[in-house]
Amino acid sequence: MVKIKVGILALQGDVAEHAKMLSNIDLEPAPIKYIEELESIDALIIPGGESTTINRLADYAAAALLDRIKEKALKERMPVYGTCMGSIMLAKSVEGSNQKTLSLMDITVSRNAYGPQKASFEADIAIKGEPLPYPAIFIRAPRIVSAGEDVEILSRGENEIFMARQKNLLATTFHPELTEDTRIHEFFKGMIEEILVKKG
Numbered sequence: 128m129v130k131i132k133v134g135i136l137a138l139q140g141d142v143a144e145h146a147k148m149l150s151n152i153d154l155e156p157a158p159i160k161y162i163e164e165l166e167s168i169d170a171l172i173i174p175g176g177e178s179t180t181i182n183r184l185a186d187y188a189a190a191a192l193l194d195r196i197k198e199k200a201l202k203e204r205m206p207v208y209g210t211c212m213g214s215i216m217l218a219k220s221v222e223g224s225n226q227k228t229l230s231l232m233d234i235t236v237s238r239n240a241y242g243p244q245k246a247s248f249e250a251d252i253a254i255k256g257e258p259l260p261y262p263a264i265f266i267r268a269p270r271i272v273s274a275g276e277d278v279e280i281l282s283r284g285e286n287e288i289f290m291a292r293q294k295n296l297l298a299t300t301f302h303p304e305l306t307e308d309t310r311i312h313e314f315f316k317g318m319i320e321e322i323l324v325k326k327g
C-alpha cells in the first residue's frame with residue numbers, strides 16, 4: 128500500500144525529529160523547502176522554531192510557499208499540524224503583536240508566555256480521550272489564550288489551551304516530536320485518514 132506522505136516545512140526548526148516520528152508510525156516524511164514539493168504531499172507539519180525568523184522569510188524567499196500552504200489548507204482541506212511555533216503560524220491572531228501568520232485557525236496565541244528559554248519545562252498533561260497523561264515538552268512555548276466556537280479543545284491547563292483542532296487543522300503548544308510517545312502524531316494520522324476518506 129502507498130504510504131501517506133506528510134510534508135514537514137523545512138525552513139527552520141526541528142524537522143528531523145518530526146521525520147523520525149512519522150516514520151515510526153508508518154507515514155512517509157518529506158521535508159518541504161520549495162513550493163513545487165507541496166503538490167505531492169497529503170498533509171503538512173509546521174515544526175517548532177522561531178516565528179520571527181519565518182516572518183522574515185515570509186517577506187522574501189518563502190512568501191509564495193506560505194501562500195500556497197494557506198490555499199491548500201483552505202481550498203483542498205490539506206491537514207496541517209503546527210507544533211509550538213507552528214501553532215503561532217496557524218493562529219488568526221498573536222496577542223500584542225502584528226506578526227504575520229497564516230491566519231488559518233480561530234485561535235489567539237500569546238508568544239513566549241512562560242518566560243525565556245530557561246523557563247522551558249516538561250509537564251504531564253491530560254489529552255481528551257487518552258486514558259494516560261502525555262509527557263509534554265514546552266520550549267519557550269506560546270499559550271493559546273482563546274479559541275472560537277469551531278475549535279475543539281483537546282487539552283487545556285488552568286489559563287491556556289495546549290492542544291486544539293479545527294477541522295483539518297491541529298495545533299499543540301508543546302513538542303511531541305521530542306518524546307518517544309507517538310500518540311499526538313498518531314492523532315494527526317487519524318485526522319489525515321479521516322479527511323482523505325471524505326475527499327474520496
Ligand code: GLN
Nearest residue numbers: 175176177178211212267
Ligand atoms: N518562542 C518561539 C516563537 O515565539 C516558539 C518556540 C518554539 O517553537 N519552540 O516563535
